[in-house]
Amino acid sequence: MLTETTGDRRSGSPQATGRDSTASRIASALRDRITAGGFQPGDQLPEERISAGLGVSRNTLREGLQVLVRERLLVHRLNRGMFVREPTPDDVRDLYRARRLIECGALREADSVPVRVLRALRAAVESGQRAAAEGRWRDVANASIALHQAIAGLAGSERTDDTMRGLLAEFRLAYAVMTDPRAFHEPYLRRHPSIVEPITAGDLATAEARLRDYLRDAERQVLAAFPR
Amino acid sequence: MLTETTGDRRSGSPQATGRDSTASRIASALRDRITAGGFQPGDQLPEERISAGLGVSRNTLREGLQVLVRERLLVHRLNRGMFVREPTPDDVRDLYRARRLIECGALREADSVPVRVLRALRAAVESGQRAAAEGRWRDVANASIALHQAIAGLAGSERTDDTMRGLLAEFRLAYAVMTDPRAFHEPYLRRHPSIVEPITAGDLATAEARLRDYLRDAERQVLAAFPR
DNA sequence: GCATATTTGTCCGTATGTATA
């Protein structure tokens, strides 16, 4: 079931283009739905149904979908259509390699920790713990993602931020195979403070070492959660 | 002048789709032309002219262009059209930050150097020197790019390779501001062997240190080459 | 293995809005 949204076309002005093109708004809307779990990996996105649901033409929809293919959230099978990507174990290994490079690298290259990043780190830890206490495991995942995004932000590079966003979006697809989000997130939740704490203290080397262990363990556990 | 290609539509069968969609072939064709300098930064790509030149409909062209926007080779100005990106000094700084993270990180994380990478490194050094000797400065740039791509390949991650490809493609746009390619590439050409040599010897730490210096100097010089 | 229905791939025409000479 695809539960088409009614579409959030600004009703204020007749054909409010808002700020950017319809195609990019379509891409954002679908990206949000995919990463929020609105589609499952492997689901097809039939052009007719989706375009009707979003209230755009098929051509415009296809423009938007190209972007998501480039972001690896969708795969295109010629003459078959668009499908939500199903990450393989190899994908997971690749994702963790890329994350190690960026996150550990960001910690190593950073010569200072901007307050902006510190605040983001602390906010992520706190909101993660609050969400866990209330059993909102989806929000726990969001907090974890925000934390790792903040770490990547230490590199101070827009492009790196963007790359990281893409990797983490792909990760959400991998999370979808998790049957028990609590069992997965809870142990790592506890380790978040042990990474953020040395960052606060300016000891980035310790933070990097702990992050490296954390990522290694997480990789193992994600892989273990794969069927077969 | 845009020197439209005649298009390589298979004449054997009526509409041979070859292997992948027309949109992605369009994207590849335009990406090649942009990175090869077939368009200058700032050039507009009018839909009518380009689609006619490539022998595809405007709809199909627009699908392909989305990909290049996502790759940052084109910028989309609403109601104005698509333009080849003009990197700013800030972009250059960001690109070098991202490159340092990936290239130096790849050297650090690597625990071994696959023969495949070694061969690529040596081939890049050699073809660069040959091209320089014959004054083919565009090929010198290509060799340099191949070398850095190979270094990133040490990470052993497809996604990292892809990220690197994107960064280097953007770099070609920045090179376009260089008035004198020889003056820019020659000094770095000499430093290539000093980076590859320790890699061959398995001394990745030395290679990383030299690469870091190299990137710092290159960044300075690229920035210096910017007008104003 | 066949006939049929569905979906994709690609094109065209066009109404409307926006910028520029």
Added chain:
DNA sequence: CTATACATACGGACAAATATG
């Protein structure tokens, strides 16, 4: 200020590929 050129977005068409009974 009005042409003119161009981009935006839609809808319809139809062949080819694929799924379905």
